[in-house]
Amino acid sequence: MPEHARPPSVEEPRLATRRPAAPRRRRLPRHVLAALPLALAGLLALLVSGNALRPFERITTIDGKMASKSDFFKDPQVRRLLLKHGIRVEIHRLGSRGIATQSLAGMDVAFPSGQPAARLIMQRQQRTVKSARPFVTPLVLGTFREYAQTLAAAGVARPQQVTGGEDTLYYDLDMRKFLRLIEERKTWNGIGYEKRSERSNSGRVLVRTSSVCESNAAGTYLSILAFVKNGNQPPGSEPRPKGDAAGSGDPVLDVAAEVKPLINLQGMAADEQADSYFSDEGESIAPVSLIYEHQFLAHQVAHRERHQRQDTRRVLLYPSPQALTEPQLISLGADGDRLTDLMETDEELRQRAIELGFRVRFSGENGTSEQLNAYLRDHHVQVPVPNPDQTKADAPDLDALERIINHVGSCPPAGKGGVS
Incomplete structure (x- = not known):
């Protein structure tokens, strides 16, 4: 066949193949990227502080019957400091006297x-x-400025x-x-309150206390009253001063009988004042309430931080003779030993107590005030000045105090306690 008659050759079609596309990188969401530096910083902080493995460590729960100073162990910063040592404190709140008279079965510590x-x-x-006595605090009377000024004008109080x-x-x-104002049934208006306030108060001059049957604060206040009424000596330690009424013939119960009206008139309550x-x-x-100094100072520091000023409406009355309360953490077992050791040796816990x-x-002293005073100055809170009259109201011995408390409070049998 002639060449020109041949059909034209057709080239086979070529299939075009595409090179597989490289897998696309998945990009992290922006909010995740933004959070990464914070997460890394948090991890580094945990590593530096030694807390990175804390969730995997064994935490020991320590059960304790505690009175008003349980507030220390409720503090969030104290809880964090204790967790660093693998300790969590479970608080069973009760009055100091209730702790002393009720069963402590199942408890690791007691903290009256x-x-x-x-x-x-x-x-x-x-x-x-x-046991450990890590800090002390004076018993005080919390009141309001116009009431304190009224007492000062009456010659009963003196401003620092x-x-x-x-x-x-x-x-x-x-x-x-x-006490003479209370015994003579004086009213606030009767001693000049209306002259110093836009308001009026014809109520009696009294102090609101917690129950003497339950509370260390009320029991300590009772000791002050008994000390004053007994000629500045604890009942039962010395013969009654000449000229005092004989009464029952029992010096302790004679003093209790004198003090009972002063307490019962004041409206004892079971709650924390x-x-x-x-x-x-x-x-x-209540115009006047029985509290502890540390509660007032902590309130003033917190008020300053929140409002950039002191709470000048509330003021303190420091009784003279004075009473310094000494909370004591008592171990009831091996776990309790760990906590009492920490309370005596851990500098961070001691610093938080000051705060x-x-x-x-410090160094076995009864109480060191300079560290507290320095902290108050740093936080622009006024520092209290020691009273020149340093007379201390010595408490009666245990037997005498129990008899006075039972007589004044008509207390129920041991085993039923409240809070304070």
């Missing part, structure tokens, strides 16, 4: 707010126990001197003169 209850607890133990021209937050109270005093309605609840208004013990 003062020495009388602590001594009762120690006497009940069948073994040598560890301050520099800089600001109003004082602190007054020294003569307990003998103050500081909660009422620092509430918005505190002045309406909460306590006078922390």
